[in-house]
């Protein structure tokens with residue numbers, strides 16, 4: 001069994017990483033995808049539906065709204081806002097000012 005050397009790669013988003021396998025998955029993109037999926041899991045179901053009804057299924061999209069607009073959505077509770085803020089922060093984003 002030949003041992004594969006790690007090769008330096010750059011993904012479509014411009015992240016540089018090292019992988020020894022043929023797996024093309026970039027670990028940086030993978031982690032960001034995980035954060036994207038987590039943000040809807042982190043909040044209560046009615047709040048999640050409220051976001052999905054507005055087509056907000058990503059943090060990038062969420063960041064185009066004001067905090068007040070999100071809070072006014074039917075089903076959105078004030079308890080979900082700090083969680084959403086935290087998830088935005090994890091990705092280096094924030095609610096629209």
Ligand SMILES: [Zn+2]
Pocket residue numbers: 011012013014015026027028029030
């Ligand atoms: Zn990447």
